[in-house]
Amino acid sequence: MVLDWHSSLWLRLAGRFDKLPHALLLAGPQGVGKSRFARALAARLLCERPGPDGFACGQCAGCRWFQGGNHPDLRLLEPGGDEAAETADEAAEGAAAKKKSDQIVIEQVRGLEKFVNLGAHRHGYKVVLIRPAEAMNLAAANSLLKMLEEPASGVLFILISNNPMRLLPTIRSRCQVLSFAKPERAAAEQWLQAAGVARPGPLLARTGGVPLAAKAMAQQGLDDQWDAFLTDLAEAAATGSLAPAGRWEIRLKQDKGGAELDKATLVGWLQKWVYDLISIKLTGLARYHPEQAERLAPIAERASAANLVDCYNELLRVRAVARHPLNPRLFLEDLLARYLKGVAPGR
Ligand SMILES: [Zn+2]
Structure with missing residues (x-):
């Protein structure tokens, strides 16, 4: 499911799941629910029996892969993700000392080449989630740009960004932008109340109107x-x-x-x-x-x-x-x- 205040954005996409662009850029301030929206979208595209409400069914094989975090047609690029490539020995030796990278590096993007060029394992979309997209360093961004310039069919790139102006303009221009604004205060307070937050008003104010941050603070x-x-x-x-x-x-x-x-x-x-x-x-x-x-x-x-x-x-x-x-x-x-x-x- 997506957050209430994003349902109109969802409905706009839901009418054209079969003809999405090659890349979407989910842009907006931190903590308004972009990642949640991206996950709902990825789940829907990988679901093999989507429900009449337009969301993933949560039951089929595709949904179970997705929930387990190992769907073969989904890739997630995040800062520090390159460390998975380390051998167990290296990890044991240097884990404590090694500083976790705050960048998405070129090896991570190159690692996508096979994924985007081979057919889907199941029978739908292949989805690449990149978050935050501004964490890509220049080399990684240029490498991604090549993929966006010659898009493979059936692949959807979902870029999530708190700071879209920090992306290469050439990357921005190849994405369809979905803008995520902060929700209206009444809607955000209502959502926090339903989530069991005792003082939604003050917490929302302290986080500058960002409901997910307010909820995390209470938790x-x-x-x-x-x-x-x-x-x-x-x-x-x-x-x-x-x-x-x-x-x-x-x-x-x-x-x-x-x-x-x-x-x-x-x-x-x-x-x-x-x-x-x-x-x-x-x-x-x-x-x-x-x-x-x-x-x-x-x-x-x-x-x-x-x-x-x-x-x-x-x-x-x-x-x-x-x-x-x-x-x-x-x-x-x-x-x-x-x-x-x-x-x-x-x-
Ligand atoms: Zn499903």
Whole structure:
């Protein structure tokens, strides 16, 4: 199934499953459901008994292959996927040390040549999913371009991109673009509510209107952590940053395995909070924390716009280095010190 707010997009495609173009580009912001849509489309094209609703049946041999992640007529290209080619020995030796690639490399695209030129194993489409397409480096992109210029029949390339302007224009021009926008707030809140998210409104605001990100945040319990962080900002302003910095040092260390809560996440939360202080000061409205307006207003009133803007700009720089291996305690104390300077009464 696709998300409710994509059903009209789906219906537009559903009328012409037998005459799709050779390549589709699913473009739009992260977290609006592009991958889910792409999977539903791939499943439908590989299904051998599609239902009257236009979706994959979920029962046939093709669907079972698909669900098992090993349909012979489907290829998925993602960053780091080339590591599958390593021998078991190499993997055992170097797995820990080897940095996972953040690119889709040319070997992965070349690996498709046989796949696209041979006939389908089953009896329908062959589908290649590339996500995110902007992860292809130049060599990989050029190699893909050759395939798109001389398309083999019965193959559909589905490119997924959060940043389509970062793709080669020649690749973009060979794809039919499907644009994915953020859903209307009411539709997104309704979907979150149905998914069991307790506070859909505030979470949606904090993620900038991206429902899948809001749902993931609730599932990981990060919304509660975020609230605790906001409370600790208030404590730091009232009685100093020592105790809050200590608490967050422990939380960062505890979450090593999960990797959801890291230094960059904390900087991101603080950025949004400072953004709202500036926004309240200038326009009276909060973008990310509308439910916290009463807490934001007095801080914004005392602080100077210039200090807040300086603080916001500093946080942009801090975020750029937040993934470096820095001492977490010093990092947190520095972060809170910058915030306290930012909200200090005006100069
Ligand atoms: Zn099926």
